[in-house]
Amino acid sequence: MSASQSIHLPAVDRVLVWPAVAALTDVHGRTLLLAAVRDELAMHRGSGRAVTDDDLVDGIEKRVLTNVTPSLRRVFNLTGTVLHTNLGRAPLPPEAIEAMVQVASGASNLEYDLVTGKRGDRDDHVENWLRRLTGAEAATVVNNNAAAVLLVLNTLSQRKEVIVSRGELIEIGGAFRLPAIMARAGCKLREVGTTNRTHTRDYAEAIGPKSALLLKAHTSNYRIEGFTSAPDERELAALAGTNGLPFVVDLGSGTLIDLARFGLPHEPTPAETLANGADLVTFSGDKLLGGPQAGIIVGRADLVAMIKKNPMKRAMRCDKLTIAALGAVLKLYGNPERVMQSVPAIRLLARGEDEIEALARRLRPVVAAWLGQHASVDIASVQSQIGSGSLPVDLLPSFALRITAPGAKRSSGKTLDRIASAFRALPVPVIGRISDGAFLLDLRCLEDEAGFAAGFRLPVSL
Numbered sequence: 001m002s003a004s005q006s007i008h009l010p011a012v013d014r015v016l017v018w019p020a021v022a023a024l025t026d027v028h029g030r031t032l033l034l035a036a037v038r039d040e041l042a043m044h045r046g047s048g049r050a051v052t053d054d055d056l057v058d059g060i061e062k063r064v065l066t067n068v069t070p071s072l073r074r075v076f077n078l079t080g081t082v083l084h085t086n087l088g089r090a091p092l093p094p095e096a097i098e099a100m101v102q103v104a105s106g107a108s109n110l111e112y113d114l115v116t117g118k119r120g121d122r123d124d125h126v127e128n129w130l131r132r133l134t135g136a137e138a139a140t141v142v143n144n145n146a147a148a149v150l151l152v153l154n155t156l157s158q159r160k161e162v163i164v165s166r167g168e169l170i171e172i173g174g175a176f177r178l179p180a181i182m183a184r185a186g187c188k189l190r191e192v193g194t195t196n197r198t199h200t201r202d203y204a205e206a207i208g209p210k211s212a213l214l215l216k217a218h219t220s221n222y223r224i225e226g227f228t229s230a231p232d233e234r235e236l237a238a239l240a241g242t243n244g245l246p247f248v249v250d251l252g253s254g255t256l257i258d259l260a261r262f263g264l265p266h267e268p269t270p271a272e273t274l275a276n277g278a279d280l281v282t283f284s285g286d287k288l289l290g291g292p293q294a295g296i297i298v299g300r301a302d303l304v305a306m307i308k309k310n311p312m313k314r315a316m317r318c319d320k321l322t323i324a325a326l327g328a329v330l331k332l333y334g335n336p337e338r339v340m341q342s343v344p345a346i347r348l349l350a351r352g353e354d355e356i357e358a359l360a361r362r363l364r365p366v367v368a369a370w371l372g373q374h375a376s377v378d379i380a381s382v383q384s385q386i387g388s389g390s391l392p393v394d395l396l397p398s399f400a401l402r403i404t405a406p407g408a409k410r411s412s413g414k415t416l417d418r419i420a421s422a423f424r425a426l427p428v429p430v431i432g433r434i435s436d437g438a439f440l441l442d443l444r445c446l447e448d449e450a451g452f453a454a455g456f457r458l459p460v461s462l
Contacts, residue, residue, distance in 0.1 A: 080442030083387030096325040129330035136298035142316035148295030153185035157212030165198040237277025254283020262350040290345030291329035370456035410437025
């Protein structure tokens, strides 16, 4: 193959038989290579600039590698938000990953009862553990908590009113608004109280012939402080029971244990909420619980049975991988004394400052050497966030590598964007955050120290 320059580009068929291109064809197939060759030639044909054969091969190879590289990739979450929605929320424990591999590698008894030899229910693989851990009579699982809320409302309150406090008309990420979910569920919102103060009598006065249920939405992604008032769950449960209405509580994030035992803010658990008289509780599987994305519904057996008969349930059901992972995570909660060690999300949230600071001191010279004269690196005391939709106002003390332009206390936006882009271009992309004129790498969520350090072997490009 000649390396001489020529304005005249070779034909597609000729390029495909070049040894370097043919080798790529053997690995990736003719269809992909043919498209890459055509695209590369078209680009140079439009430019009118001379190009060598070697340049063509390099361009074709880059196109192929770009196409075969998965768009969904592992990244290092150093943003300081532990349960980051955009970055996949909770990391799964090894037991959950192994369970997914086992059922993914062949056939499984997803909906098959091995004892009777008859058709089974996929919820059976997780329901017993959910009942054991929450005290519920029954449980079912769908693909996320928004679906869980939608399914409950559609089943129990279609064409009827749902009574909810004005201060609990939540919106979470992705434009999920409770009023919009109610409308899609086919029920009518009946607001009571005010933004900051709602009383039990407000619910009582709203109850009428069209009432379907009382709904309480836990405000896990914001907090109203000051002159506030909200009814006790036991009071609402008693009021609902007196009027023959279900009392439903959406916990949002959800956690199966008291986080206060790990020095974290207390969050109400499904067990506590059911003990307070709730008939149904909905919560997420991939936030504070530390499992896969799922929406969990626990509570009264008769209501859960109605929900499972709703035709929408099939459209929202979990696949075998989610069921396997969730089942494995739930079993870990059977040993509450080891939850912090066995569930990564809990372990990262409870991680000590001293451990994070020591990690920062070990990694600062690694990152500084990679950046060289391009940027300065020091260690800064920062605040981590539990999650944008999970206790976002409760912060955790942490340490970060603070990166700025050489000799500058604050860097310009363009400089920081270039630095952030360079870290995203690493073999395993590193995602940090820009704050106060610096690019910060909060190390609370970094456990693979060796893997992180290995990414800095290639020269930096800024």
